[in-house]
Amino acid sequence: HCCLLRNQRCIVAYLYDRLLRIRALRWEYGSILPNAIQFHMAAEEVEWFNRYKKSLATYMRSVGGEEGLDLTQDIKPPKSLYIEVRCLRDYGEFEIDDGTTVLLKKNSQHFLPRWKCEQLIRQGVLEHILS
Amino acid sequence: MAAAGGEELDSDDGSEELVLTPLQLIRSLEQAWLNEKFAPELLESKPEIIECVVEQLDHMEANLKRAKKGDLKVSVHRMEIERIRYVLSSYLRCRLVKIEKFFPHVLEKEKSRAKGEPSILSPEEFAFAKEYMANTETYLKNVALKHMPPNLQKVALLKSVPKPNLDSFVFLRVLKRQENILVEPETDEQREYTIDLEEGSQHLIRYKTIAPLVASGAVQLI
Numbered sequence: 643h644c645c646l647l648r649n650q651r652c653i654v655a656y657l658y659d660r661l662l663r664i665r666a667l668r669w670e671y672g673s674i675l676p677n678a679i680q681f682h683m684a685a686e687e688v689e690w691f692n693r694y695k696k697s698l699a700t701y702m703r704s705v706g707g708e709e710g711l712d713l714t715q716d717i718k719p720p721k722s723l724y725i726e727v728r729c730l731r732d733y734g735e736f737e738i739d740d741g742t743t744v745l746l747k748k749n750s751q752h753f754l755p756r757w758k759c760e761q762l763i764r765q766g767v768l769e770h771i772l773s
Numbered sequence: 774m775a776a777a778g779g780e781e782l783d784s785d786d787g788s789e790e791l792v793l794t795p796l797q798l799i800r801s802l803e804q805a806w807l808n809e810k811f812a813p814e815l816l817e818s819k820p821e822i823i824e825c826v827v828e829q830l831d832h833m834e835a836n837l838k839r840a841k842k843g844d845l846k847v848s849v850h851r852m853e854i855e856r857i858r859y860v861l862s863s864y865l866r867c868r869l870v871k872i873e874k875f876f877p878h879v880l881e882k883e884k885s886r887a888k889g890e891p892s893i894l895s896p897e898e899f900a901f902a903k904e905y906m907a908n909t910e911t912y913l914k915n916v917a918l919k920h921m922p923p924n925l926q927k928v929a930l931l932k933s934v935p936k937p938n939l940d941s942f943v944f945l946r947v948l949k950r951q952e953n954i955l956v957e958p959e960t961d962e963q964r965e966y967t968i969d970l971e972e973g974s975q976h977l978i979r980y981k982t983i984a985p986l987v988a989s990g991a992v993q994l995i
Binding site for chain 1: 823827848851852855856858859862863865866869873897898900901904905908909911912913915916917918921922925928933
């Protein structure tokens with residue numbers, strides 16, 4: 643009987659650890675997972691992920707006023723308002739707060755507001771240049 | 774705090790009319806943030822502070838939209854908004870991480886809470902915690918447990934998920950003088966003794982000993 647309990651514990655531990663990693667993916671990649679990763683997930687895990695992100699979205703929406711507060715932004719304390727970024731691949735037009743648009747072409751460099759770039763940096767479209 | 778935040782704010786407390794200046798509000802947000810960061814368990818939820826800070830941020834954003842473009846103050850205010858938003862996000866993220874880490878214990882504590890005691894979970898956090906628990910239970914059941922022999926089909930989550938370690942040591946600064954704090958012995962050879970905490974002094978002590986002081990605001994974790 644002890645063996646059965648131990649086996650059960652091992653299996654549950656393994657499965658739970660996978661869940662924790664999948665949860666980390668939501669915080670790192672955002673709501674849509676890259677196909678390569680989705681390929682490694684079981685159907686139930688995808689279902690767990692979808693329910694988790696829905697739960698998280700409901701919570702975030704309830705927190706900050708009308709639109710909610712996106713908790714996956716602002717991971718690091720802000721050091722400066724504008725940052726130097728290099729574009730890693732063609733993205734197209736990108737609009738900033740004061741209405742001007744910037745064309746994000748591969749290898750072009752821009753000086754943009756930090757809060758607008760955070761999402762794109764995480765997606766791999768922009769790269770923060772540290773001088 | 775600069776010009777945009779010069780007005781006073783009414784806190785929507787319900788039971789008492791609390792008027793906090795924006796400076797005091799941000800101070801209390803920072804205090805709550807640091808305490809939450811360094812405490813091993815989930816602390817009391819502070820919905821009033823969160824609500825006021827969000828209101829304040831919206832107010833500042835609205836002010837900025839009306840301001841003249843190219844005005845130097847705009848940059849400074851925007852930086853301030855960013856910093857406050859970072860602290861708020863970090864505080865809420867820290868709480869979510871703890872809720873997810875200790876979910877069975879957090880839910881159990883909330884269930885067994887006495888009527889007058891303050892809640893450690895806001896209603897939204899409570900809903901999130903319940904959904905997280907249901908989600909995980911369903912997943913484990915469907916993937917593994919239903920294939921196991923009947924007497925093994927349940928997992929006692931309260932026992933399997935580790936509890937927060939209340940014996941971990943924390944650094945603190947004393948805000949209000951405390952007398953006769955009982956320190957329990959760690960080993961059998963030691964005996965319990967009492968200490969006095971002087972205002973402004975800093976200590977390294979087991980969290981369990983000073984937990985109620987953190988809740989009352991008498992000490993600040995650093």
